[in-house]
């Protein structure tokens with residue numbers, strides 16, 4: 001029986017699923033196979049992990065989490081999920097710089113696809129990778145580290161360069177975060193104060209359906225208390241700019257929504273909210289400005305609940321930050337076609353990074369995300385028009401979500417794509433790690 005992804009819209013193919021318990025066993029399986037893909041926690045929405053060959057899950061591989069406080073790093077098995085890693089780090093007084101909206105995803109799967117959270121000064125999750133241990137097509141093991149010639153190609157590798165068995169990540173001292181949610185941000189405020197709004201907290205998310213007369217929700221995630229200044233963007237003085245009086249960013253955040261004023265015309269919510277309208281906030285991490293550990297606030301959703309809607313599809317496009325307002329206008333103009341298929345959209349910011357195939361490679365970026373209703377044919381019919389609207393802005397589709405962009409359209413978006421193809425040809429000359437998705441998007445037939 002074919003394995004399926006988290007949302008159930010992708011069958012991985014009639015492949016044999018292997019779940020090795022030891023590194024030796026894993027190396028033997030890879031060395032023997034002619035076609036292999038690794039599987040993370042299956043949260044991608046397209047066929048990026050699918051294969052008719054051998055599918056490998058690392059969920060049974062013993063993978064201790066080893067913190068090295070002298071070098072401020074942690075070594076983890078590739079299949080570890082951020083939720084478990086975060087709890088362990090927090091217990092020992094450490095943190096990662098940022099997280100995605102959900103803690104359910106594996107470290108290797110998330111970094112391989114350039115998964116990101118939000119924050120003007122925060123790179124995507126792959127930017128915390130210091131080194132990778134990789135099983136190559138012949139079953140041999142290599143270590144690739146920051147500073148090595150091909151490191152920037154390996155980190156966002158889309159599973160095309162081998163099976164990652166372990167990663168070393170940067171860590172920092174633990175910190176607290178307070179989340180405040182505001183409702184009904186006028187579009188004119190976003191137009192006039194975009195930079196102030198996205199820099200008003202360590203991590204900022206805007207939720208919209210493109211047709212309402214305001215941005216429905218603004219989530220401000222502030223670093224607070226001890227170590228708050230470390231790595232924070234505009235953290236400490238958030239909310240004071242542009243006449244906004246929100247004090248959610250101050251070190252004593254947590255006074256609660258009563259003490260919080262408007263934010264560029266948006267009103268503080270006095271109750272916890274789910275990003276999706278009419279969905280109870282039980283699955284969401286705590287809001288109302290109550291500080292808590294980074295692992296319990298940076299993701300929108302709790303590990304022990306279904307994140308987002310559950311029965312859904314997702315697409316997302318990253319554009320250079322300077323085109324944000326024009327791209328938002330283009331999407332609002334398409335709003336009447338987007339909204340009927342949409343649960344919610346999210347706008348986030350991501351700092352540039354050097355990784356060859358990262359969606360934020362070389363550009364400070366704004367991510368335009370769509371949580372779609374599970375109507376795949378209708379969504380797929382809309383995507384070419386949506387992508388045409390975003391094409392003038394150099395929109396790069398998220399590697400793990402639904403998109404229509406083909407290899408010809410992707411090539412000009414990534415300067416280092418030829419280097420990546422050369423690297424893949426060198427380390428995997430027989431194409432062991434290629435699948436139809438990678439051929440359609442990167443390698444050609």
Ligand SMILES: Cc1cc2nc3c(=O)[nH]c(=O)nc-3n(C[C@H](O)[C@H](O)[C@H](O)COP(=O)(O)OP(=O)(O)OC[C@H]3O[C@@H](n4cnc5c(N)ncnc54)[C@H](O)[C@@H]3O)c2cc1C
Pocket residue numbers: 006037038039040041042043044045048049058078079100101102105106107108109110111112113114115116117158159160162163164165307308314398400401
């Ligand atoms: C509810 C929900 C919310 C989401 N929120 C966000 C978000 O906030 N930000 C964002 O950017 N994305 C988000 N995503 C997308 C998600 O983060 C990515 O699809 C990510 O790749 C999922 O990681 P995974 O472990 O499930 O990987 P999988 O989907 O299992 O695999 C993804 C890719 O990684 C490769 N891979 C996995 N493990 C290995 C390994 N050991 N070695 C080599 N290659 C490997 C696979 O072969 C495949 O190519 C969300 C998805 C869902 C379902």
